[in-house]
Amino acid sequence: xxxxxxxxxxxxxxxxxxxxxxxxxxxxxxxxxxxxxxxxxxxxxxxxxxxxxxxxxxxxxxxxxxxxxxxxxxxxxxxxxxxxxxxxxxxxxxxxxxxxxxxxxxxxx
Amino acid sequence: xxxxxxxxxxxxxxxxxxxxxxxxxxxxxxxxxxxxxxxxxxxxxxxxxxxxxxxxxxxxxxxxxxxxxxxxxxxxxxxxxxxxxxxxxxxxxxxxxxxxxxxxxxxxxxxx
Numbered sequence: 001x002x003x004x005x006x007x008x009x010x011x012x013x014x015x016x017x018x019x020x021x022x023x024x025x026x027x028x029x030x031x032x033x034x035x036x037x038x039x040x041x042x043x044x045x046x047x048x049x050x051x052x053x054x055x056x057x058x059x060x061x062x063x064x065x066x067x068x069x070x071x072x073x074x075x076x077x078x079x080x081x082x083x084x085x086x087x088x089x090x091x092x093x094x095x096x097x098x099x100x101x102x103x104x105x106x107x108x109x
Numbered sequence: 110x111x112x113x114x115x116x117x118x119x120x121x122x123x124x125x126x127x128x129x130x131x132x133x134x135x136x137x138x139x140x141x142x143x144x145x146x147x148x149x150x151x152x153x154x155x156x157x158x159x160x161x162x163x164x165x166x167x168x169x170x171x172x173x174x175x176x177x178x179x180x181x182x183x184x185x186x187x188x189x190x191x192x193x194x195x196x197x198x199x200x201x202x203x204x205x206x207x208x209x210x211x212x213x214x215x216x217x218x219x220x221x
Contacts, residue, residue, distance in 0.1 A: 004151060033209065041214070041215075042199060042212035042213060042214050042215055043152070043199070043212050044212070045209040045210070045211070048209060087151070087152070089151075089152075096154060096157070096167065096168075097152075097154070097210070098151075099144075099151030099152040099153070100151050101149055101150055101151045102151065
C-alpha cells in the first residue's frame with residue numbers, strides 16, 4: 001500500500017529552527033509537496049520538490065532524497081504565526097496526491 | 110469571485126437526506142478535486158476531474174458522485190447521507206494534473 005509518515009506533533013520556540021520530516025512509500029513518484037494549514041482553514045502551498053536536493057524559499061526550505069523516500073521541511077526564525085499543521089503529499093504514478101496526516105507545529109514564546 | 114469558493118460553509122444533515130456541496134473556481138483551472146479531511150487522517154481524494162466533461166474516482170468514492178459540466182463548477186453530491194460522511198470537505202483546483210493545487214475554504218458537514 002501507499003504510506004506517508006510524519007510526526008503527529010512538534011513543539012518549538014519562537015526564533016528557533018525546526019525540521020519536520022516526511023517519509024514515503026508510494027507506487028511511483030512524481031514530486032513531493034508541502035502545504036501549510038492553519039486551524040480551521042484550507043491548506044496552502046509551500047513548496048515542491050521533484051529532484052534531489054534543497055529548495056529554499058525565504059524562511060522555509062524543503063529537502064528531498066528520492067533514494068531514501070525522505071523529505072524534510074525546515075523552518076527558520078520561527079514566528080508565532082507559523083503555528084499550524086504541515087502536510088506532506090506525494091504525487092504517485094497516476095499523478096494523484098497521497099497525503100500524510102500532517103504535523104501540528106506548536107510555537108512557544 | 111476570487112479563486113475558489115465552496116458552499117455551504119457548514120451544514121447539519123439528517124441521515125438519508127440528499128445533499129450537494131458546491132464548488133466554483135474562476136481561475137480557469139482544468140483540474141478539480143474533492144477531498145475529505147478527518148481528524149488523524151490525511152486528506153483523502155473522493156473524486157477528481159482532469160478537464161470539463163470528464164471525472165474519475167479517487168480513494169474513497171463510495172456514496173458520492175460528481176459532475177463537471179463546465180470548467181468552473183464541480184459539485185459533489187451525497188445521494189443518501191450516512192453518519193460516517195461527517196467530515197470537512199475541501200474542493201481544490203490546479204492548472205493541470207501535475208501542478209500545485211489551490212484549495213477552497215472547506216465545508217464542514219455533520220450527518221446525524
